Amino acid sequence: MSLAESRPRPDGPARGRPRSEAVERAIMEGVMKLLEDGVPLAELSIERVARTAGVGKATIYRRWSGKEELFVDVMRAAEPPDPVLPGTSMRDDLVVLLESLRRRGLASRSSAILHNVYAQMKSSPKVWSAYHTCVIAPRRALALEVLRRGQRDGELRPDVDLELANDMFMGPMLVRSVMRPDADLPEGLPEEIVDTVLAGLRPVSSTVS
Structure with a gap:
């Protein structure tokens, strides 16, 4: 499953980046690749994700506080997007x-x-x-x-x-x-x-x- 079209997250507190969509995409696709390869969630460490994505651990921590926050963003991007409500009734x-x-x-x-x-x-x-x-x-x-x-x-x-x-x-x-x-x-x-x-x-x- 590709996350090439990963969806933006809701606005939240800044996490001290400079932000790079290409780097974030590579990290999130790295998580999905590990999951597709059968790596259990419990073994999905930041170090392993960094190695798969070809980035340093610090690059990940500048964007996510830890594995849980990263994983939530990966799942949100893999799911159908949240709907826009018509507001008519x-x-x-x-x-x-x-x-x-x-x-x-x-x-x-x-x-x-x-x-x-x-x-x-x-x-x-x-x-x-x-x-x-x-x-x-x-x-x-x-x-x-x-x-x-x-x-x-x-x-x-x-x-x-x-x-x-x-x-x-x-x-x-x-x-x-x-x-x-x-x-x-x-x-x-x-x-x-x-x-x-x-x-x-x-x-x-x-x-x-």
């Missing part, structure tokens, strides 16, 4: 978010490397914690903001617990993607999930003509 935004989850599920199924790496991440507390903090938590916060806006705009009943509602919308796609790898992930599934769940959560007045 809560329903439309939720459909886009679930479509992104569906595409990640398909990518994991089609890539033995991604599937294997996800499994290894969960067995490495430091790496999983970094991935959760930098990737999963912001995605969940975005979904909750969509629900919060929908509740404010009258698309969601005011008594609905937003944390629970988020699980209700995202849960079915996650179950199919992660816990049921044999289950279909067809086009149109995001709309079906959102509309089914929303039928029970939208204000009654909004369903009456």
